[in-house]
Amino acid sequence: MLDYAVAESEMAEYWYIRPGYEKAVQKHFENQQExxxxxxxxxxxxDFNEAGKGxxxxxxxxxxxxxxxxxxxxxxxxxYEAEINVAAHSLGGAMLSHIYxxxxxxxxxxxxxxxxxxxxAMMPGFSTADEMVRELGFGAGLGLPNIQKNVDALxxxxxxxxxxxxxxxxxxxxxGQ
Amino acid sequence: xxxSDIVKILDAEVLTPEVNLxxxxxxxxxxxxxxxxxxxxxxxxxLLTGLTNQQVIxxxxxxDIIGIVFVRGKKPPAExxxxxxxxxLPLICTKNTMYRSSGLLFNAGLRSCRI
Numbered sequence: 434m435l436d437y438a439v440a441e442s443e444m445a446e447y448w449y450i451r452p453g454y455e456k457a458v459q460k461h462f463e464n465q466q467e468x469x470x471x472x473x474x475x476x477x478x479x480d481f482n483e484a485g486k487g488x489x490x491x492x493x494x495x496x497x498x499x500x501x502x503x504x505x506x507x508x509x510x511x512x513y514e515a516e517i518n519v520a521a522h523s524l525g526g527a528m529l530s531h532i533y534x535x536x537x538x539x540x541x542x543x544x545x546x547x548x549x550x551x552x553x554a555m556m557p558g559f560s561t562a563d564e565m566v567r568e569l570g571f572g573a574g575l576g577l578p579n580i581q582k583n584v585d586a587l588x589x590x591x592x593x594x595x596x597x598x599x600x601x602x603x604x605x606x607x608x609g610q
Numbered sequence: 611x612x613x614s615d616i617v618k619i620l621d622a623e624v625l626t627p628e629v630n631l632x633x634x635x636x637x638x639x640x641x642x643x644x645x646x647x648x649x650x651x652x653x654x655x656x657l658l659t660g661l662t663n664q665q666v667i668x669x670x671x672x673x674d675i676i677g678i679v680f681v682r683g684k685k686p687p688a689e690x691x692x693x694x695x696x697x698x699l700p701l702i703c704t705k706n707t708m709y710r711s712s713g714l715l716f717n718a719g720l721r722s723c724r725i
Contacts, residue, residue, distance in 0.1 A: 485668035492672065509672040510648045517644075517665075570661040575645035582649070 447551040447589040449581050454604070458586040461536065461602060468531035468538070470494065475527050476519040476543075481569055484520035488512040491530045495537070500605055507583040508537055508603050514576045515541045515599055521566045523597065536585075540600040548591040555581065611635050611720050613677050613700055616656070619718050620679065620704040620711055625691050629700040635676060637723040640712045648673060650725040658711055662686035667693040675699070681708040 450458050472494065474487035492509045500508075512528075519526045519541055526543030548554050555577050562572025581587050584601040591597040614631040617624060624631065640658035641647050644665060647657060651673040658679045659666060667690055669675060678694070680686060680703040694701045704711055716722070 482664050485665060485671065489668065489671040506652065506673060513648065513668075513672045514645065569663050569665060570642055570644040570647075570659075571665075573643045573645045575643075575649070579645055579649055 444590070444592040445548065445551045446591075447555065447587070449584075449587040451585045454585045457536075457604060458602060461538065461586075466533060468533050470532040472530045472532075473527060476516055476525060476541075478520065478523065478525040479565070480520055484517055485513055487528050488516050491537075491539070494532065498532070504603065504605055508539075511580045511583040511601055511603065512539055514580050515539070515601070517571060518576050518599070519543045521562055521571055526596075535606060536602055536604045538600065538602050540598065542598050543596055545594065545596050547593045547595045548589070548597055549593045551589055551591060611715075611718065613656070613702075615718075616679070616715065616720070617702055619714050620702070620706055622679065622702040622704040625680075625685070625701040625703055626694055626699070628695060629698055631700055633676065633700070635720065637721050638712070638715055639723045639725075640681075640708050642708075644669065651675065651723060652725070653723060655723045656720075658708055658715075660684050660708060662690060664690055664693060666690070667697065667699065670694075670697060670699050677702070679704060679711060681706060681711050 472491055488509060491512055495505055495508060516528055523543035524545050529540040531538040553559055557578045558574040560572045560574035566572045585604050586602040589599045613633050613635050616635060635656045636654060638656040638658060639650050642660050647669060654674045654676045656677050657675050658681055660681055662680060662684050677700040683705045685703050691701060
């Protein structure tokens, strides 16, 4: 019981919704609509040869659907940063992409070890990346801020010592309507 | 400015001879940080970098990179060159540093990409 209470107190949650998108985001999470297309891919720990492939696959599908290039770029950047985060900082995980008529919902789940302080992780320049990750050109502490800049809604749930779930929504039209 | 002009200005070696160098390069960006490259590339851009791992090619799947200049004499491993060939992405390498390469291209009239 005590362990459970401690774990619960360490659980952190973070929400960001782009101003003006509150209704559209609420509608998405309330309606539980069936997506038109769903894609899934695994992300392995520190596998920097393969990391990024899942995001490229999603981008290609959206490109074929004729999504506006500026929106497509925002999706690609947010997705790639999130995929790299799982490869660089976690024990591995998976990404799930649900494509709807007017939006994409992407979910990144990992097997730990969790983010101790999400607010701190959101600060530009803050990074816990190791030397190997930095040598590859990552670990500038800009991943999460870059994701937030490109999405219409961002939700992170993490527990120190446990897993992290990051999900975001991007609408294909400018106002989410 | 054509990519073939850039090869001359930087006294560069072409790593992907199969790929066409007769392409127009409108602007360039230089960085060794992947997050910066992702955020600053919003139009077709030539990338100058010291990064030589596979992720630098994967970046070109995400954003509009039209060619890569490896600076300071760095050469990517064979599998990275192979990945670029599959994507028809031209790779060149120069002994000049990132600062000097950027200066030479800027003086020759190649503008900075819009950020």
